[in-house]
Amino acid sequence: MLDKIILGILTLKDEQTAYDLKKAMDRSINHFYTTSFGSIHPALVKMEKKGLVSIREEIKQGRSRKVYSIEEEGRKVFSLWLDKEMEPVKIRESSLVHIFFFGLLERESRKRIIESYLEEIEQTKKVLEALKKDYEGKDIPDRFREVAEYQMRTLDFGIDHSSFMEEWFSRFLEGEKGE
Template identity: 30%
Template sequence: MEYLILGLLILSPMTGYELQQFIKKNLALICSHSAGSVQTALAKLEKEEKVTATETVQGKRRKKQFSITDTGRAAFSHWVAQPMQADKVKNMELSRLFFAGLAKPEERRRAIRDYIRQMEETRGVLCAIQAHFQQMNPQELPPGTDWPEVLRFQGYTIQYGIAAADFEIGWYSHLLYELEEE
């Protein structure tokens, strides 16, 4: 979560609420978007002097806007340059499939049907995000960032998510077909 926040703050300073809403809207499939997760990560980053906060008052509300520091930029640059770790990707839901033989046949089929439905919804959300990204005009974004390159790799992430959802829908649909033929 910390590196995700650092990356977002490189793009633009944000409040905790803005970070949470951005994650909820665009990255909820990658990580938690709970206020607690975001606030905990921000507190840790602030303590490590990787971000700074500026407080302002708007009406009766205090607003705390976070910006990345040079230390934060260095930590993020080091992290993003590292190879991705295949062993870090875990899907605990596969444990349900592993033990599905212990469930009643109709329970297994129902669970798989529901999972396919959820993956179809996930795919729909990703396609909507992809459409939003395709409509973005980099010239309308704040200057100082190579937006076409940033958007390019964000687009790859969305494409990956759609392809993964397509794979899971197809794989589980085939499994369901096999189970219904028994």
């Protein structure tokens, strides 16, 4: 998946360093797909070997840096992937693994953990809502309006998901208090 994300970002804005790519991911898809800087570089190396991206070195402010560009083969691979049917995924929610084994904990520990998790969910939701507010105030060039519309929909998904998690875990916590 990381290769498709990189190709997509390079499609939107070509000629980026690995640092630029990581920054773009952090500002855009971080609420539903996270990756480390350490995984971006190896992905770029593999993609360069496959002819999906090219690398050129440049000197900027006295420092050497690698700049990546998408190649025609990369555009084809990305376009074919983007045009494929989406596959439903199984829920992978690590908090549910915790809850699966909660019967092995004392009630006070369970409540403390859920209260802490609810605070994290609330913070995540606030960050996403702030991103949305900031994004809505931007003047989007005409050629990117449709792209921006779908990017906003992923942000809405993140906000809705956070709201669902907040509601579900609040009810769960109420059940813990009522035991």
